[in-house]
Amino acid sequence: MSEHDGNQVTAPPTATPESGMEDQEPGTGFGVSAITRRWRREDLLKRGGLALRGIGLLFSLLAFIIMASNKHGDWMDFDKYEEYRYLLGIAILSTLYTGIQTLRHVHELSTGKSMLQPRTSALVDFVGDQVFIFHFVISRLVWLLRKILG
Numbered sequence: 001m002s003e004h005d006g007n008q009v010t011a012p013p014t015a016t017p018e019s020g021m022e023d024q025e026p027g028t029g030f031g032v033s034a035i036t037r038r039w040r041r042e043d044l045l046k047r048g049g050l051a052l053r054g055i056g057l058l059f060s061l062l063a064f065i066i067m068a069s070n071k072h073g074d075w076m077d078f079d080k081y082e083e084y085r086y087l088l089g090i091a092i093l094s095t096l097y098t099g100i101q102t103l104r105h106v107h108e109l110s111t112g113k114s115m116l117q118p119r120t121s122a123l124v125d126f127v128g129d130q131v132f133i134f135h136f137v138i139s140r141l142v143w144l145l146r147k148i149l150g
Contacts (some may be wrong), residue, residue, distance in 0.1 A: 050105040057098040064091040083146045090139045094132055101128070 067088050070078055078084035108114050114121060 046105070046109060050102070050109060053098060053102040053105055057095070057102050060091060060094040060098050064088070064095045067091050081146070083142045086142060087139050090135050093135065097128055097132055101125070 067078075067084070068091075072078075104115055116124065
């Protein structure tokens with residue numbers, strides 16, 4: 001056969017180093033890095049949620065302790081006022097709720113298993129937080145009305 005014959009089979013061209021394929025490390029393609037970034041972000045959100053619940057527990061526990069130990073005597077004895085008892089009750093409930101939520105988050109992070117289904121967990125978080133915020137706002141409103149009305 002001659003070179004000018006159209007029946008000659010040639011080998012396919014090989015990839016050249018200029019194509020950039022040799023510069024990539026194995027396992028760091030677009031899909032893998034996106035997945036690891038997502039895992040890191042989800043882990044950060046879980047740990048951040050636990051940290052915020054812990055701070056909330058600390059502050060609600062401090063509020064409860066401060067209000068429960070507020071004993072000055074005479075007219076400054078806040079046990080005589082219904083509004084104070086309401087605030088103390090809200091402080092107790094917020095401490096219990098935040099403590100339970102914090103323990104649930106710690107359990108989920110330590111075992112890797114959720115106590116509730118994800119949808120139920122999100123619903124419990126939402127409803128519980130809304131009830132807590134409602135009582136918090138109402139307790140502050142009661143305190144404000146007490147200050148205004150004397």
